[in-house]
Amino acid sequence: EAGVTQFPSHSVIEKGQTVTLRCDPISGHDNLYWYRRVMGKEIKFLLHFVKESKQDESGMPNNRFLAERTGGTYSTLKVQPAELEDSGVYFCASSQTGGAPDTQYFGPGTRLTVL
Amino acid sequence: AQTVTQSQPEMSVQEAETVTLSCTYDTSENNYYLFWYKQPPSRQMILVIRQEAYKQQNATENRFSVNFQKAAKSFSLKISDSQLGDTAMYFCAFMKFTNYGGSQGNLIFGKGTKLSVKP
Structure with a gap:
C-alpha cells in the first residue's frame, strides 16, 4: 500500500x-490534515479535511493560504x-x-524556502 | 489551549542502553490521546506509540514503553536496548476528543527531541 506522498x-x-x-493521501482515507513546521518551532496544525469538506481550518495563518481537496482525493x-x-x-x-x-500517517513533507 | 513541552532538545545514548525522553502537557480536557512520533533523517514521520488518557495501563510496543502520569500531565517515552535505527527526532503529541468525530482531530506537537544512538 502506498503511503502519503x-x-x-x-x-x-x-x-x-x-x-x-x-498531497496524495493513502487511498481510502477520508481525513486529510496539513501541518507546518517553521524553523526551530513546533509542528503546527493548519487544517483538516473530511473527504472534500473543510472540517477545521482554525490553524490557517491568513488568507494568503488556500487549501482544496478536489473530489475528496488529493489536496493542494x-x-x-x-x-x-x-x-x-x-x-x-x-x-x-x-x-x-x-492514526495519522504522515508524508515526507515539502520544504518551502521563500527568498 | 493545550500545550506540549519537550524539555530535552537533544539527547544521546549508547547502543543497547536505555534512554527516557520526557514530555509534559497542559490541558483542561479529561478525555484525550497522547502520541510519540519518530522522524528519522529521511523525514517521514511515523507513529511509535499512543496512549488513551482513560487507560491507566501504560502502553508498550516492543522496546518502546511510556510512563503516563495523568495527574502530573507527564508522558515520557522509554526506549530499551537502543539501536542505531532509533536515531531520529522524537515528537510528543496531544489530541483532544472532538465534538464531530471523537477520535479525529488535529495533533498538537512539542518541539521535539533529537536522539542520537552511538555505536
Missing part, C-alpha cells in the same frame, strides 16, 4: 510568488503571495475514520 519535496521561490503544494495548498515567514516544512497526513483514535 507530497510534491514537490523542495521548493524555492521569491517573495511575492505563488506556490502550490500537493496554495500560498499566494508568499512571504518570508512562510518558509518551513509543510506536512500532510491522512487517516481512516474508524480507529480510536485515528
